[in-house]
Amino acid sequence: MAISRRTFLVHSMLAGSAMAAAPVLGAVPPKLRRRSAGAPPVDAEIVWLDGAPPAVDEGQTWGVPWPRGTRKTRFGLRDASGQALPVQSWTTATWPDGSIKWTAHALPAGSGTGGALTLGPGKARAPASPVAAAWRGDAIEVTSGPLAWRIGTSGPHIILSARHGARETLRTVGLVATSQDRPGGDTEESIARQRFESEITAATVEQEGPVRAVVKVDGRHRGGATDGAGRAWLPFSMRLYFYAGAESVRIVHSFIFDGDEQTDFLSGLGLTGQVPMTDLPYDRHVRFAGTGDGVWAEAVQPLTGLRRDPGKPFRDAQVAGLKVPPVAEMAAPVREGLPYVPLWGDFTLSQPNADGFSIAKRTRPGHGWIDADGGTRANGLGFVGGPAGGVAFGMTDFWQRHPVRLDIRNAHEDAADFTLWYHSPDAPVMDLRFFHDGMGMNEHVAENEGLDITYEDYEKGWGTPHGIARTTEFTLWALPATPTRERFAAMAECVARxxxxxxxxxxIHAAGVFGDWSLPDRSTPAKAAIEAQNDTLLSFYREQVEQRRWYGFWNYGDVMHTYDADRHVWRYDIGGFAWANSELSPDLWLWLSFLRSGDPKVFRMAEAMTRHTGEVDVYHLGRFRGLGTRHAVQHWGDSSKQPRVSNATYRRIYYYLTADERVGDLMRELLDSDRTLVHVDIGRKVGARRPGSAPPGGTGAVTADTPLRDGQIFLQFGTSWCSLVGAWLTEWERTGDKKWRDRIVAGMTSIAALPKQWFAGGAKYDLASGRFLGPGTEVSVSHLNSVFGAVEINSELFDLLDVPAYEKAWLDYCVAYNAPPAQFAALTGSRDRGGRNLKEGHSRLTAFAARHLGDPALARRAWAEFFPGEAGLGMGIAARKVDGPAVLKPVAEAPKVSTNATAQWGLAAIQNLALVGDALEEAxxxxGAAQR
Structure with missing residues (x-):
């Protein structure tokens, strides 16, 4: 099996070679291929993302890459002292020769507290108390030590019960949704409200243990016979993760909005359950996590602060969450007066925005709420129970995903109810209607003119949320007793971070995965300057998320597209300049920056973006299924629906690093998304312009010159085909199914066979065979064709497949794109008609060609294209502070910075350093950048 030059270098590095990451140009002949040696796995160091073991760890799953040729083997895990740890391992991807490329591994709860771990060949140690999942009648039972969970396979309850030893601690966990037919707040006289509960349609055991068990539950929300008229909607999928030694279950829940935004206004979304209460009222405890390690802790029937003192042992025990001494030892006045001490049954923590939460309680329904306390940002964890046991319930990214709420009800009764509201019922309803009435844009000519002024690609009926999704992570603990305040605070940190x-x-770098990137190198002034600017931009965007409050249920994880220096705000309300929606690949910039640095702040920002853009910006059912939405004021509002946004290339790094099954599902959804383009013509508006009007911006659309037959579409190479290749490549790696490889190769060979190859920009495409049909006789170069993951995916294709004709076609394109007009004309046989924008970002095409052709002149040209900042950022980016009456609150701004330019500058910087870093100092x- 042939392997690439990169793989040869990787094996040399792993063997201890001192060879540099970016060798001198021309030192190794391009496309040098060697046969796989079948090398054994090399030990991998595994570290905690945040630099130190956590105080509470409920089990871990992570991914590890391996260089091509690594033989499949059993894996063992050791801590820093060399002690063997339990581990469960499985393969998540293979190289073309069948050797392992990525593996995933699971560690029991509390096992990795000794710092860095080492993974390598060896026998896996079994956990002391393994977790196991199996069908038991009409339920799935998961056992781990003293805990037994019963998972429903039909009906409304996802978790039927959880027992800690002989005691039932938790029961009847399910989903709840409420909606109304009008938004309210206008002039409506009456509003019809409905309540829906989860209904399971399928359940699957995906992993049985012994370290990790996974159960997947699918379903929908159904109304009762009188409430919701039996309607079934809001389909959901939910995975429940159980780890050996853990007292918790981690839940990854996703739902799809499949309603009508004109009549379906969601007013509440929650996860709810019951906690049996057997302790006496004064031994029942309620906990809410505040900010940092803050804890709000009270009892259902307080014994402190009374006019009569029950005695210090009673006060101390109740405050600590312990069982108080026998009531007979209580001071007589308090014992006799207990019937007159109120029982507080209902508690609520409400976080309506990113800046404040409040806690209130009441005795029972029909009586007033009493304000208890408040703060800024709650960590999103609650508890109800007592010394006999209880339940902690939490939500990750709690305040970031506002409006949210934690409810405890009936804590004074035999069973308390809790609800994690991931969209709070006391907030305004979700109003997903389009934000304007169309303003007379009823045909393509007017729509194009609207696009020309606001950059919004509007079309009536296309800005629908029908089919978008959102994923939320919950954690439930079934506990044998009330946790200490210190442990509860640590549990809250585990949920929040x-x-x-x-x-x-x-x-990761030594394994040779994810294309062209290198480790940070600040050994020279030029390299240090580039690294510093990348760090500055990463920090700037993190700060912008906070300063601009880019938070909320549908928004968190995305960033804005373009800045308005006059208003000192991002253009949140201006057409296509608002939310970025992955435009020009900020997702890849963040992930490659993390791969290089290991920075936890970058990881968490990239993770939030992956969760957002793969769910909210993409359609998961309906007429646009498999396509994403171009950047707009509302994430789903733009009428340009394209594969460039649903792009699996943006998800695969997170998937392989975490083995996250939900993201795996999202990528698998895209395998046949090219078929959606049969009835969604991306270029439908291109020819509908008044003479002399500006062309529509941002679609990157080109159209076919001849009619299409059934089973054919017109497909752009960069924005569409390369995006689809990301899904097919990932599926080939994950399953080994060669039909996906063959589909990719069919596209590669047919592009190479076109007269103008990549310069044609797109061509007729046969859905059945995956081949481009032509004609491909005209040059049509778009600045968007290679900035949506095309560079990154082609880098991987070069490494994984040997298709010389295609490789030459891509390298020709790389050489020509930024070439001077005369050279461009000579290379393409066509005069330069414009459209070659984003020179700075496209310098990495030149660098790619320089590396693979061994051409030092192209290397110098790449850096000459990178430094001036033409249609990009250039060097020397700095933010300035704006305060006073010019702004609502003090902010930092960098008017020159846009997300398009930042993402492409960052990717070019990273890839140029890896490809032609040896040519940097002269350039x-x-x-003159050094002087600037």
Whole structure:
């Protein structure tokens, strides 16, 4: 099996070679291929993302890459002292020769507290108390030590019960949704409200243990016979993760909005359950996590602060969450007066926005609420129970995903109810209607003119949320007793900032995965300057998320597209300049920056973006299924629906690093998304312009010159085909099914066979065979064709497949794109008609060609294209503070910065350093950037 030059270098590095990551150009002949040696796995160092073991760890799953040729083997895990740890391992991807490329591993709860871990060949140690999942009658039972969970396979309850030893601690966990037919707040006289509960349609055991068990539950929300008229909608999928030694279950829940935004206004979404209460009222405890390690802790029947003192042992025990001494030992006045001490049954923590939460309680329905306390940002964890046991319930990204709420009800009764509202019922309803009435844009000519002024690609009926989704993570603990305040605070930190294990950047880089990137190198002034600017931009965007409050249920994880320096705000209300929706690949910039640095802040920002853009910006059912929505004021509002946004290339790094099954599902959904383009013509508006009007911006659309037959579509190479390749490549790696490889190769060979190859921009495409049909005789170069993951996916294709004709076609395109007009004309046989924008970002095409052709002149040209900042950022980016009456609150701004330019500058910087870093210093000196 042939392997690429990169793989040869990787094996040399792992063997201890001192060879540099970016060798001198021309030192190794391009496309040098060697046969796989079948090397054994090399030990991988695994570290905690945040730099130290967490105080509470409920079990871990992480991914590890391996260089091509690594033989399949059993894996063992050792801590820093060399002690063997339990581990469960499975393969998540293979190289073309069948050797392992990615594996996933699971660690029991509380096992990795000794710092860095080492994974390598060896026998896996079994956990002391394994977790096991199996069908038991009409339920799935998961056992781990003293805990037994029963998972429903039909009906409304996802978790039927959880027992801790002989005691039932938790029961009847399910989903709840409420909606109304009008938004309210206008002039409506009456509003019809409905309540829906989860209804399971399928349940599957995906992993049985012994370290990790996974159960997947699918379903929908159904109304009762009188409430909701039996309607079934809002389909959901939910995975429940159980780890050996854990007292919790981690839940990854996703739902799809499949309603009518004109009549379906969601007013509440929650996860609810019951907690049996057997302790006496004064031994029943309620806990809410505040900010940091803050804890709000009270009892259902307080014994402190009374006019009569029950005695210090009673007060101390209740405050600590312990069982108080026998009532007979209580001071007589308090014992006799207990019937007159109120029982507080209902408690609520409400976080309506990112800046404040409040806690209130009442005795029971029909009586007034009493304000208890408040703060800024709650960590999203509650508890109800007592010394005999109880339940802690939490939600990750709690305040970031506002409006949210934690409810405890009937804590004074035999069973308390809790609800994690991931959209709070006391907030305004979700109003997903389009934000304007069309303003007379009823045909393509007017729509194009609207696009020309606001950059919004509007079309009536296309800005629908029908089919978008959202994923939320919950954690439920079935506990034998009330946790101490210190443990509860640590549990809250575990929910708010889930601990993660990851391979080191050096280990990931040495495996040769994810294309062209190198480890940070600040050894020269030029390299240090580029690294510093990348760090500055990463920090700037993190700060913008906070300063601009880019939070909320549908928004968290995305960033804005373009800045308005006059208003000192991002253009949140201006057409296509608002939410970025993955435009020009900020997702990849964040992930490659993390791979290089291992920075936990970058990881969490990239994770939030992956969760958002793969769910909210993509359609999961309906007429646009498999396509994403171009950047707009509302995430789903733009009428340009394209594969470039649903792009699996943006998800695969997160998937392989975490083995996250939900993201795996999202990528698998895209395998046949090209068929959606049969009835969604991306280029439908291109020819509908008044003479002399500006062309529509941002669609990157080209159209076919000849009619299409059934089973054919017109497909752009970069924005569409390369995006689809990301899904097919991932599926080939995950399953080994060669039909996906063959589909990719069919596209590659047919592009190479076209007269103008990549310069044609797109061509007729046969859905059945995956081949481009032509004609491909005209040059049509778009600045968007290679900025949606095309560069990254082609880098991987070069490494994985040997298709010389295609490789030459892509390298020709890379050489020509930024070439001077005369050279462009000579290379393409066509005069330069414009459209070659984003020179700075496209310098990485030149660098790619330089590396693979061994051409030092192209390397110098790449840096000459990168430094001036033409249609990009250039060097020397700095933010300035704006305060006073010019703004609502003090903010930092960098008017020159846009997300398009940032993402492409960052990707070009990272890839140019990896590809032609040896040519940097000369170019730096000549560019004048050093002086700037």
């Amino acid at each position: 889930p601990p993660r294990l990851v391979p080191t950047p050096a280990r 730096w000196a000549q560019s």
